Amino acid sequence: MLDENSVISKEEKVSPLKLNMVQYVVALMLVVLLAGLWRLQVVSADNYRVLAEQNRIRKVPIMAPRGKIFDREGRLLVDNYASISCYLLREPSHDLTADLPRIAEGLHMTVDQIQYVLRKYQYAPKYQPIPLKQDLSPDEVAFIEAHRNELPELETLDEQRRLYPNGGFAAHLIGYVGEISENDLNKEKYAFYQAGDVVGKSGVEATYDAVLRGTDGSRDVVVDSRGREVGQLGQQDPVPGKDLRLSIDLDLQMAAEKAMEGKTGAMVAMDPHTGQILAMVSRPTYDPNQFAVRLTRDYWNKILNDQDHPMMNKAIQAQLAPGSTFKIIMSYAGLEEGLAQDLHVNCAGGGTFFGHFFACDKHHGGVDIYHAIPWSCDTFYYTLAERLQIDTIAKYATSVGIGQKTGIDLPDEATGTMPSTAWKLKNFHDKWYAGEVISVGIGQGAVQASPIQLARALSGIASGGALKRPHVILDGQLPEQYVQAVRDTYPGSGEKQVPLKTENWQIITDAMAETLNTGTAAASHLEGIDFAGKTGTAQVMSHAALARSGGGKKTVPNAWFVGMAPRRNPDIVVAVLWENGDWGSNSAKLGAQVVNTFVEKQRKKAGNLIKVAEAPKPAPSSGSAAKKEEPVTN
């Protein structure tokens, strides 16, 4: 085949030495590769096994449904609803930065918002999915489903979200939930929480968070590099949160909400026998649903810039001069000290004390305690204050909880202020000037109280000295240790018995009944109901400041009312604050609506019971001398 001209000629063989060298090269190469394999598979195998596990196993949280919240009769106040959330996987296999614009577009977010979330979770373990957006709309879910292959870093998760069916209804009492803040994570209370957890932020949601939230479960799933689930290793079932019943009565709450509609202020209704809160309203309100999902900046700004402070629960956080409602405490102090019983004052539209003239809003003429309470005569209380002196007033006011937290099971209760010589020295490093007591006598000056403090103080006096700790959880709902733990979290003056002579108790309550019959709140008289109370009109600024201000809504006095039914050992006590409501009698009308609702409801219930038992109609009561066992009607 090959001719002589071929390039191929026969010469010596290729050097055997060189071929042997190649053999050594092969052997050496294999030894080096084996050494590498030995290092990986024998020496460091355990390390790589750990890495392999981290690579492929992911804990997918199963959120425990949060406990629902009901009113005292089991009517739903807070519910949950099924919602789909989007989680972001930060596994190393995908190029997140490049995908951000597409993700942002599909989820109707901005790249900045996503980067904010990423920054927020930068210290969370990389294998932990981070919540990107809650409560996805159907087209957002469709976007994720349609781009599963291109955007494997997005994952949807079915969750239970908080639903407040009534919106701003009782919002301050119930509170709202939100993602736990970095700040909270550092607190001992939240030691077992992790970033991304939803926690109660205020109100009952915050106080009873540990009960409501339950325990989240998880699934250990085997995933591939794109985060797709390829198997499951185990599952830890979630423990659902406990449902809670509040002491709130939905009917009363609705009446209170309606009464406070369009106003600024607060109303609290309480069962003085137990301290259970029956209704609590603060206005203006906010929509807790806005917090359950991502809060919009507009809504947040609106709330932040509202001068009426919608986020503030004024029932427990307002610290304002109680005005004439304080005269109940003055009466209590005066009677117990034996100074008020026989005090007769001639009111000529005011009087001169410590060399200054102090005005009364009317020319009451001859006034004793039976007239001073219903007609709210300032001159009478100026005189009483002058005689009692500040420290005696402070002693009695403090004994019924003025200037102290009540210990209600809601966060951030305000303390209020009850001035005294010691208080002045401590806070102003100054001595108490005797003349300062005059304005305190009518609940002005340095006295500051919240509606809940006034409700509790009145409850104590009207029930003959038994002060209960206000609370919003229905009794017997939770184990005693837990209740105690909550009380330790929200300390206050709690429950106590203050000495109150029966005849003094009767004088005060009878006089308060007169307020609703012929006194300052006569317009709120409820026919056939033994309704007693006290109005208060508290100046928001001094007369001099008022003259300078030139008027405006914020200069109008705050209208207070505290009331109860029946007058002795009442079943309900209400405290109403209508900021800039002008006259206490205006607030009395609001309180009367709630008391009326309460009594009507009691009657209906009693009527039903009587029908069943075929009992005779109760005998009509003997008016002002009604005993505590008797029904609320006269």
Add this chain to the structure above:
Amino acid sequence: MRRFSTFRDFDWVLLGFVLLLSVISVLEIYSATMHTKFHGFEKKQMEFLIIGLVLMFLVSLIDYHMLLEIVPWAYGVSIVSLIAVALVGTRVLGAKRWIKFPGGIHFQPSEWIKLVLVIAVARYFWSLGGRDLTWKDIAKAFALVCIPMLMVLKQPDLGTALTYSPILICGLFLGGIRFKQAAILVISFLLLVGGVWKTGKLLKPYQKARLTNFIDPDNDPQGSGYQIRQSLIAVGSGGIWGKGTTKGTQTQGDFLPIPYTDFIFAAFCEEHGFVGALGVLLIYFLILMRLIQNAQTAPDPPGAFIIMGIVAIIIFQMAVNIGMVIGFMPVTGIPLPLMSYGGSSVLFTFMALGIVMNVRMRRFVN
């Protein structure tokens, strides 16, 4: 007196080792793809193997001297086909490597040029008659290999282009390069690489990234460092005995990139551990030793040159691929001969073996 070549002189032992490795390959491809959309690739691989075996026997029948005769033509056709690729080639994933023929056949010239170059280099050095090489000889050898190499590099296909270099190195080494010349070449090469790296003209950014991330895979865990990292985890977590066939979590979980082609050794190591890897390396060792033995017994220098060229390619691909899998080498996309899935790779290897058989069968032919 010429004796007819017969299959009695076929290297059945070599074929036995090759088939053993092929079976291991098919099993691992089956295992690695069973939970992916590439499920069933082991059947295709078996088809390639059968075609490869047929080709091997056919190639062994054609006297390699004939191949040496026609290789200048084949070389010319190769260059033309590479030009054709550049002009009318099909672009897949940003690289022009294929010529599409009617009937859905994709032809990748760069793969077959390896064989052409092996024979061309053998012919070239044989034509020099075994004398000491002059710089002119060396320059010609470089031109012979580097012209197609640069054209393939331009496609871009760094992996395939690099596999041409061992052919040249092997040729120069066996062809009689002196130590001083070799030293000068190595130093110049290093300087050239440094220069290219700095100007950055020849390498694509992703190719550069592969090289830098090879040095520190954790540097860019999301990008190209990911492959190395996942490969190390797969191999390392396999331990001594491995996790078992179809039980490799990295492989099955799709963490390991392309576990049936470039990273098949990683998949194998994860599922069969150090013991399995040792076995496979041993088989490779025996195959290579057998090949070198065949070169030693080759009837003439071009036969030895051809076999050693093939040995050089296999050693190079093995070192680069396994080195990559265990973190000794950057990721370059070079398949592991006889193990990786892929028609081109299988057919090339078996045709190369066919030429080896061819040489062996003619060792007594004069």
